[in-house]
Amino acid sequence: MANLFEYDSDREKQSAARAKALEALLITKGIITDKTVDQVLDFFETRMGPFNGAKIVARAWMDPDFKQKLVEDTPAAIEELGLGDFMAGAEGEHMRAVANEPGVHNIIICTLCSCYPWPVLGLPPYWYKDPAFRSRAAREPRAVLKEFGVDVPEEVHVKLWDSSAQIRWFVIPERPEGTEGMSEEELAALVTPESMMGVALAKAA
Amino acid sequence: MKLQHHLGGLEAVGPVSTDIRVFVEDWETRIFGIHSAMMALSTQLDLPETPSSFRTIWTWADLRKGAEAMNPFEYFKYRYYEKWLGGISGYFIENDYITEEELDALTEEYLADPDKPLPEVNVAPIDERVIQYLTVGDSPKRDVTVSYDFEAGDKVVVADPPSVAHSRVPGFMRGLTCEVEKVYDGAYVYLCDIEEDGIGPAMPCYTVGVSADEIWPNNVEPNVTVFADLYAGYLKSPEYA
Numbered sequence: 277m278a279n280l281f282e283y284d285s286d287r288e289k290q291s292a293a294r295a296k297a298l299e300a301l302l303i304t305k306g307i308i309t310d311k312t313v314d315q316v317l318d319f320f321e322t323r324m325g326p327f328n329g330a331k332i333v334a335r336a337w338m339d340p341d342f343k344q345k346l347v348e349d350t351p352a353a354i355e356e357l358g359l360g361d362f363m364a365g366a367e368g369e370h371m372r373a374v375a376n377e378p379g380v381h382n383i384i385i386c387t388l389c390s391c392y393p394w395p396v397l398g399l400p401p402y403w404y405k406d407p408a409f410r411s412r413a414a415r416e417p418r419a420v421l422k423e424f425g426v427d428v429p430e431e432v433h434v435k436l437w438d439s440s441a442q443i444r445w446f447v448i449p450e451r452p453e454g455t456e457g458m459s460e461e462e463l464a465a466l467v468t469p470e471s472m473m474g475v476a477l478a479k480a481a
Numbered sequence: 482m483k484l485q486h487h488l489g490g491l492e493a494v495g496p497v498s499t500d501i502r503v504f505v506e507d508w509e510t511r512i513f514g515i516h517s518a519m520m521a522l523s524t525q526l527d528l529p530e531t532p533s534s535f536r537t538i539w540t541w542a543d544l545r546k547g548a549e550a551m552n553p554f555e556y557f558k559y560r561y562y563e564k565w566l567g568g569i570s571g572y573f574i575e576n577d578y579i580t581e582e583e584l585d586a587l588t589e590e591y592l593a594d595p596d597k598p599l600p601e602v603n604v605a606p607i608d609e610r611v612i613q614y615l616t617v618g619d620s621p622k623r624d625v626t627v628s629y630d631f632e633a634g635d636k637v638v639v640a641d642p643p644s645v646a647h648s649r650v651p652g653f654m655r656g657l658t659c660e661v662e663k664v665y666d667g668a669y670v671y672l673c674d675i676e677e678d679g680i681g682p683a684m685p686c687y688t689v690g691v692s693a694d695e696i697w698p699n700n701v702e703p704n705v706t707v708f709a710d711l712y713a714g715y716l717k718s719p720e721y722a
């Protein structure tokens with residue numbers, strides 16, 4: 277079996293050439309255009325991305341009524357913010373938010389694949405797609421969080437949400453201490469994708 | 482039994498990745514973009530026709546089936562987008578859009594000259610449909626009347642269907658008695674019909690929860706609850722389980 281895990285030295289070069297060859301053939305055969313892929317990537321740079329999630333969480337920290345609505349009826353709360361007509365689009369058709377609070381820490385996983393709330397957070401980072409994370413997070417979440425530099429004591433109830441059907445989940449992290457005077461925009465800058473998946477805490481800079 | 486259905490709980494896999502990058506090589510962005518375009522041009526969607534020659538269905542289920550069909554050791558060997566590159570190239574070959582020979586030949590050309598430009602073809606309606614798909618999505622919710630066998634707080638038993646090409650039951654939940662946390666309004670289809678597995682037609686969806694200690698007795702951290710979203714086809718009343 278050792279052979280199976282050998283890493284060809286030109287593995288990345290081969291993949292890059294094959295991906296470009298595939299894209300070129302799809303363009304030549306009239307399936308996509310020479311702009312299609314760039315346009316998709318631009319969509320995730322400028323429209324669907326973690327900058328939306330950061331604004332949603334910052335508003336929830338500022339406005340307890342909004343936070344409650346975000347937990348009870350996530351799509352309706354998000355729509356109120358007017359972030360764009362794509363906020364219930366691909367991989368965000370049905371979303372649900374869960375809130376961290378004293379004594380409760382939430383983590384989002386997808387043990388079967390990599391379901392992720394695109395409109396709110398964009399595309400999933402490598403740690404989320406990692407088979408080791410997907411194997412370990414449910415059975416030993418605190419050990420996993422420690423590897424991310426987060427300590428969650430045993431008396432805190434850890435809730436794991438496995439994205440196995442229609443819902444795409446995200447976490448409303450707790451507002452960090454020492455942020456009382458901050459504006460909504462300043463608060464949004466403290467919200468990372470990892471804090472919205474439960475493997476980091478939001479921290480005052 | 483497929484390892485890919487049973488990742489949750491697997492031990493001794495080493496430290497987790499803490500890499501927060503979405504893509505680790507530039508080429509990965511290209512295969513992601515191609516996948517998104519296929520999703521958008523897939524023929525089951527109710528979106529405007531385009532001149533694209535894409536004439537088949539491509540959904541997440543196709544990508545997942547490919548990953549679930551892999552040799553499990555290769556599943557661990559290949560990075561996320563390497564699996565996509567293999568699965569998507571294979572799909573275009575199997576469906577006679579391209580041949581393996583022409584893909585191999587062109588790959589050699591780009592290996593020899595990585596900066597050789599892509600061909601230029603401009604067909605605006607194709608690109609418009611891709612953005613339309615990303616904007617409106619593809620909700621599985623259907624406006625049909627269904628009955629709900631369970632309500633929040635009920636005990637349910639998770640099915641253990643035979644191992645087939647594709648499943649949406651996390652392996653560690655199979656056969657467990659759980660509690661319904663939430664009943665979702667409406668009915669939900671799955672992207673493809675997986676008859677023996679139990680999902681496909683419009684049916685209710687539930688979130689169910691169970692203490693992690695019930696899943697892995699005496700071999701788990703304390704004070705952990707695991708929730709999963711499950712289609713009604715996977716749930717039975719304890720009386721009939």
